[in-house]
Amino acid sequence: MTDRAPSLVDAALLREPPATARGIRTRATLVAAARTVFERDGFLAARLTDITAEAHCSIGTFYTYFASKEEVFAAVLQEAQDDMMHPGMPHVEDSDEHPEQLLAASHRAYLTAYKRNAKLMQLLEQVATIDPQFARLRRRRARAFIDRNARHIAALQERGMVDPTLDPQLTSACLSAMVSRMAYHVFVLGDRYTMNDLVDTLTRVWVGALRLSPPPSA
Template sequence: MAVTARGARTRAALVAAARTVFERDGFLASRLTDITAEASCSVGTFYTHFASKEEVFLAVMEAAQDDMLHPGMPHVEDGADPVAVIEASNRAYFDSYRRNARLMMLQEQVATIDDDFRRQRLERGETFVRRNAKGISRLQDAGLVDAHLDPLMTARALSGMVARLAYTTFALGLDLAVDDLVETSTRLWANALGLDAKPG
């Protein structure tokens, strides 16, 4: 069934309203009537676009993931030093995580109570891992990184480190400066891969 422009706008308004309500009230305490009131539409209109609160939460998380996968990285020149690319990527990730921190905390909550969501949460994480693994493979092909490293497992380890730093800082509230997060995580990435991390 074709989606009209008006239908697309209504769906987008419901997703935006759901994000506001989820971030304000948490997933468990949020009600469909709160979401529809925030979106200024009826419950019937909600069910035209989503089957449940869980489904609209998935839509909210998909939008957040798109922001985090395509956060608008600082410009890095073509052929730039690999460490500079890693640094820019880490900074963009931390900045986007900070924008979505409340949702990232809710994501962990919902993953503990919903098996389907837990599987999708794992797949979202693997999307980042696969992208980073491709970058590691390219560096190996260029002879810049230890060829004996398994790109996927290395990406899991290093991506997990950065994700946990972001979670404890922005979702749980550990008081760490973004510049320190970027510098340390970049040095650890560079050291693990055998790249020359130049002093900042």
């Protein structure tokens, strides 16, 4: 079973995909160019002429596929959002591995994806402050991951592996925020920590906060 995260994209901004192979290629080129320009210049400063210059096409061609900067930004997000992972506890109910090992693997996967998308993550911070609709979508997506983590924490409490006095929802919100902000500080702001140290410390803090029972062999 998997939890499908809500989309970051306003569906009203997405058009039907092109019907021809050439149209698909042209649209993909424009989306890639838009991501380059947005990440380089920021959303506010990015101009349609910069995007078309990067894509080596005309403004007329741009308007064949997108009506505005907001529409092409939505297309950029649609392509990238599945790779922009969120911190979260993996499903542990059907795994033979101890939850601590699963947490470490989850943190490493999230941080690796965040590093790969660091410039876009920085852009999302900017857009969320100026676009109320996007801010709502972003909060809804974040809340879905917090809710998922809370369910897994509660499941571990039922198994007697986690401190039963913790509020799963609040605990999930605190620990998830810690991971995402550390990723922002390291991969956007440039704080210097190695990936291994970051994964190890974040996992140990999660384990300590949850008072997670150690593996049987420990």
